[in-house]
Amino acid sequence: MARVHNFSAGPAALPERVLQEAAAELMDYQGCGMSVLEMSHRSAAYREIIDDAEATLRRIVGIPDSYRVLFLQGGATLQFAAVPMNLMRTGRAGYVVSGVFSGKAQREAERYGRAEVLATSEAEGFTRIPDLAPVEERAQADDLDYIHICQNNTIYGTMYHELPRCLDVPLVADVSSCFLSMPLDIERYGLVYAGAQKNAGPAGVTIVIVREDLMGAGAALPCCPTYLDYRTQADAGSMLNTPNTFGIYLCGKVFRWVEDEGGLVAMEARNREKAALLYGLLDRSTVFHAVAEPASRSIANVTFRCSTPELDAEFVEGARARGIEGVRGHRAVGGMRASIYNAVSLDDVRALAAFMEEFESRHRIG
Amino acid sequence: MARVHNFSAGPAALPERVLQEAAAELMDYQGCGMSVLEMSHRSAAYREIIDDAEATLRRIVGIPDSYRVLFLQGGATLQFAAVPMNLMRTGRAGYVVSGVFSGKAQREAERYGRAEVLATSEAEGFTRIPDLAPVEERAQADDLDYIHICQNNTIYGTMYHELPRCLDVPLVADVSSCFLSMPLDIERYGLVYAGAQKNAGPAGVTIVIVREDLMGAGAALPCCPTYLDYRTQADAGSMLNTPNTFGIYLCGKVFRWVEDEGGLVAMEARNREKAALLYGLLDRSTVFHAVAEPASRSIANVTFRCSTPELDAEFVEGARARGIEGVRGHRAVGGMRASIYNAVSLDDVRALAAFMEEFESRHRIG
Numbered sequence: 001m002a003r004v005h006n007f008s009a010g011p012a013a014l015p016e017r018v019l020q021e022a023a024a025e026l027m028d029y030q031g032c033g034m035s036v037l038e039m040s041h042r043s044a045a046y047r048e049i050i051d052d053a054e055a056t057l058r059r060i061v062g063i064p065d066s067y068r069v070l071f072l073q074g075g076a077t078l079q080f081a082a083v084p085m086n087l088m089r090t091g092r093a094g095y096v097v098s099g100v101f102s103g104k105a106q107r108e109a110e111r112y113g114r115a116e117v118l119a120t121s122e123a124e125g126f127t128r129i130p131d132l133a134p135v136e137e138r139a140q141a142d143d144l145d146y147i148h149i150c151q152n153n154t155i156y157g158t159m160y161h162e163l164p165r166c167l168d169v170p171l172v173a174d175v176s177s178c179f180l181s182m183p184l185d186i187e188r189y190g191l192v193y194a195g196a197q198k199n200a201g202p203a204g205v206t207i208v209i210v211r212e213d214l215m216g217a218g219a220a221l222p223c224c225p226t227y228l229d230y231r232t233q234a235d236a237g238s239m240l241n242t243p244n245t246f247g248i249y250l251c252g253k254v255f256r257w258v259e260d261e262g263g264l265v266a267m268e269a270r271n272r273e274k275a276a277l278l279y280g281l282l283d284r285s286t287v288f289h290a291v292a293e294p295a296s297r298s299i300a301n302v303t304f305r306c307s308t309p310e311l312d313a314e315f316v317e318g319a320r321a322r323g324i325e326g327v328r329g330h331r332a333v334g335g336m337r338a339s340i341y342n343a344v345s346l347d348d349v350r351a352l353a354a355f356m357e358e359f360e361s362r363h364r365i366g
Numbered sequence: 367m368a369r370v371h372n373f374s375a376g377p378a379a380l381p382e383r384v385l386q387e388a389a390a391e392l393m394d395y396q397g398c399g400m401s402v403l404e405m406s407h408r409s410a411a412y413r414e415i416i417d418d419a420e421a422t423l424r425r426i427v428g429i430p431d432s433y434r435v436l437f438l439q440g441g442a443t444l445q446f447a448a449v450p451m452n453l454m455r456t457g458r459a460g461y462v463v464s465g466v467f468s469g470k471a472q473r474e475a476e477r478y479g480r481a482e483v484l485a486t487s488e489a490e491g492f493t494r495i496p497d498l499a500p501v502e503e504r505a506q507a508d509d510l511d512y513i514h515i516c517q518n519n520t521i522y523g524t525m526y527h528e529l530p531r532c533l534d535v536p537l538v539a540d541v542s543s544c545f546l547s548m549p550l551d552i553e554r555y556g557l558v559y560a561g562a563q564k565n566a567g568p569a570g571v572t573i574v575i576v577r578e579d580l581m582g583a584g585a586a587l588p589c590c591p592t593y594l595d596y597r598t599q600a601d602a603g604s605m606l607n608t609p610n611t612f613g614i615y616l617c618g619k620v621f622r623w624v625e626d627e628g629g630l631v632a633m634e635a636r637n638r639e640k641a642a643l644l645y646g647l648l649d650r651s652t653v654f655h656a657v658a659e660p661a662s663r664s665i666a667n668v669t670f671r672c673s674t675p676e677l678d679a680e681f682v683e684g685a686r687a688r689g690i691e692g693v694r695g696h697r698a699v700g701g702m703r704a705s706i707y708n709a710v711s712l713d714d715v716r717a718l719a720a721f722m723e724e725f726e727s728r729h730r731i732g
Binding site for chain 1: 378380400
């Protein structure tokens with residue numbers, strides 16, 4: 001079968017080049033006589049792979065030496081605990097709740113200290129990023145260990161178009177679903193983390209980029225598992241124990257692909273073009289309507305609905321029949337969601353748009 | 367290049383059939399039009415993959431319904447914390463220290479309660495499993511939450527040939543490097559865990575098999591990250607968040623291969639034959655000597671040394687020149703280590719033995 005148009009929210013489409021290279025090398029990596037899957041993480045060959053992955057990521061994002069890059073496991077969910085365990089020195093942090101995952105992060109942090117909700121858009125059904133004025137005001141007191149945001153809300157299809165000004169309070173961001181979608185001004189943050197399975201690679205790798213001075217020796221809470229201690233992992237080069245070797249290898253290939261395709265500026269331009277095509281269609285439609293408010297719309301996840309759940313179901317089924325996969329919305333929102341990460345091409349989006357137009361003409365109101 | 371003889375301690379050799387199948391399916395899994403790497407973990411296709419992996423594992427090990435199987439991330443190292451966070455109800459556990467990893471497990475548990483060292487062979491350089499009489503005696507008091515062992519010590523090449531009789535105290539075992547090497551009488555344990563990267567699959571998957579009644583609701587310590595709460599993960603079918611989807615898929619293929627090759631009884635017979643070949647040679651040698659005492663020898667990791675570090679280095683270099691990889695010993699022990707996991711064939715071991723014989727005849731003493 002031909003490859004489908006894959007709009008899955010994550011794990012998600014990977015660049016075909018990455019898959020082709022991985023398939024070709026699977027039995028024998030560059031004449032080593034073994035697969036990367038079989039290679040000691042302490043071998044010279046693997047050392048080159050992980051070092052190249054980190055170096056490429058540093059080039060494409062522009063990560064200065066004052067930040068460390070960690071390749072961990074356990075996903076953003078495990079970071080919801082690791083962040084407070086490492087950074088809640090005085091036991092008080094601020095959280096912006098803009099969707100399901102930022103709410104989970106806030107509740108998890110409550111296990112380790114006080115996790116104040118500084119702003120939330122729950123009352124608006126998370127269809128927009130909350131007003132950040134209270135966040136910026138609260139930062140002025142300078143008594144929070146950090147302020148946490150989820151920069152792109154995969155489920156609701158919203159994203160921050162401006163970051164809160166947190167002054168001297170470190171900004172911590174879950175960037176899982178917008179990582180590598182656009183340039184990232186890393187010096188605005190104390191720490192960012194991302195599950196790789198959207199734009200950066202396969203599921204099973206979590207990337208943490210953390211400012212060196214936030215990882216004091218012995219700074220983590222006593223209950224912090226050694227595995228989750230950022231200082232310890234940074235000192236061990238993410239090899240405190242065996243990392244997800246194959247996952248990191250694939251991430252490295254994705255980073256190389258991003259670089260060869262023009263880097264994050266090019267990724268953003270493409271993602272904005274893909275998003276504009278879909279939002280334009282939604283704004284003109286009498287059948288579909290966008291879930292997210294215009295000022296908060298994501299360029300990674302486009303959420304929309306028909307007027308009834310029956311029409312939604314008909315759309316999802318019709319899409320599948322045309323080789324368009326993964327457009328069913330999250331159960332918290334219903335409707336549809338098209339995740340248009342880097343590896344989803346403009347042609348994929350055009351195929352979706354064409355079916356939306358067809359569906360529109362069949363069900364037009366008035 | 368031809369595939370090398372891979373004696374790596376982990377990540378380690380995988381069955382060629384598994385690699386061939388994975389390579390063939392990498393661009394398009396069974397007509398789905400996408401790679402397993404790109405597939406939503408909530409999709410029907412992936413559901414089949416993870417369900418089949420668990421079902422196959424249950425068949426080959428013989429895991430009763432009263433035990434749950436979890437596919438997690440973070441390796442044994444993260445389980446060193448997860449085990450006490452979940453099971454240290456009264457704050458007191460017993461640890462047998464038989465090598466590097468069991469020592470790390472014991473020290474990690476000290477963060478969460480009292481982790482008594484019940485027995486250790488540290489004074490003997492960990493060349494044998496400690497005498498278990500004090501362990502069995504201590505179990506009689508019935509005031510420990512669990513007793514923890516590391517069943518096979520990868521670094522020193524020792525393994526338990528008898529389990530301690532722990533009476534009503536749950537036995538918890540890190541079985542990373544002997545999992546699937548031989549039959550496992552799961553009902554002797556309360557919990558076993560294994561990093562997959564020895565016999566079960568690639569790095570990045572941790573398998574936990576835990577007795578249902580040990581996972582009470584809310585039983586984990588308040589500081590336990592939600593990700594590490596066994597009850598929560600069991601209720602979510604290991605999908606509290608996105609698991610290492612591709613890693614679990616490969617584990618499933620390895621489990622199928624084990625089953626098709628005759629299951630764990632056949633694996634044990636082969637492993638004993640491979641081990642006997644090497645230990646026999648070591649016991650006759652005037653150049654090499656085995657590190658582990660005969661009664662504690664592992665059938666998964668065979669450790670040995672020459673009389674000088676210079677000869678060791680010459681052996682490792684000579685082996686590489688003959689396509690024999692991964693035989694350098696761990697730095698804590700020096701010398702050599704041949705890890706002869708399931709996917710290492712008798713032919714691989716014969717190639718190593720032939721070079722040992724050659725080396726022996728060149729350096730024979732007397």
